[in-house]
Amino acid sequence: MKILMIEDNESVSEMMQMFFLNENWDATFEYDGKEGLDAFLAEPDKWDMITLDLNLPTMDGVTVCREIRKVSNAVPIIMLTARDSESDQVIGLELGADDYVTKPFSPLTLIARMKALHRRAELVGEEGQASSDATTAFDVETKHFKMNTKTREAYIDEQLIEGLTPKEFDLLYTLAKKPRQVFSREKLLELVWDYQYFGDERTVDAHIKKLRQKIEKVGPQVIQTVWGIGYKFDDSGVEI
Known part of the structure; x- marks a missing residue:
C-alpha cells in the first residue's frame, strides 16, 4: 500500500515508519495539515x-x-485523535473518515485497522468485478432501488445517491442486499468493518446518520431504525 500519514508528532511517525516498512508499505509523512492536504491534492489517485x-x-x-x-x-x-471524546470521533466519522483510533494507540492495532479497511475495499472491488462485465448490471435491484458494486453507484428511483464514501457504500450494500432483514449494530461492525469494535456502536450510528442525509437529498428514506436492535433496509412502503 501507499500510505499518506499526516501527523505532527514526529516520534509517532518515526515509530510507524518501522511498522510500515515491516509490511513493505510505501509511506509518506507530512507534519502539517496544509502540507498534508497539498500532498494529497498533488496526486489524489496515488494513495491507498x-x-x-x-x-x-x-x-x-x-x-x-x-x-x-x-x-x-x-x-x-483513518483519523487519529488524542481526545477520547465521543463528539470528536463522531464529527470525524460524519465528515467521511472510515475509522478512528484514539491515542495513545498500539502500532499493531493501527496496522490491523489499516489491513482490515484495505482488505474490505479489495473484497468489495472483487465482488463488483465478479458480478458482471457490464457496468449497467446491478447487484441489488428492488422496486425503487438499485446498486452496482462495480461502478460503486446506488440509485433511488433512478436518482444517483451522490458522494458515498467507501464505508457508506459498503454499509448500504450490506443492508440492501438483504431487504427487511434487521441487523444489529454489532453485526454491522463485523460485516462492514471486518473486525470487532468491542461494542463501539457510535461508529455505525455516525455512518448511518451521514448515509441517511445523502439518501434524503434524492429520495425517500429507505434505512429504517428498529428500536433496541439496529437497522434495516426497506423500500416496500416507498411511494413515488
Missing part, C-alpha cells in the same frame, strides 16, 4: 490509505478530511 491526526498545525484534521472528501470519496481515511 490516509491516516490523519485530528490536531494539526496550520489546518486541523477535520478541515483536511472535509477537503479530501471534496476530491475523493474512495480513498480510505
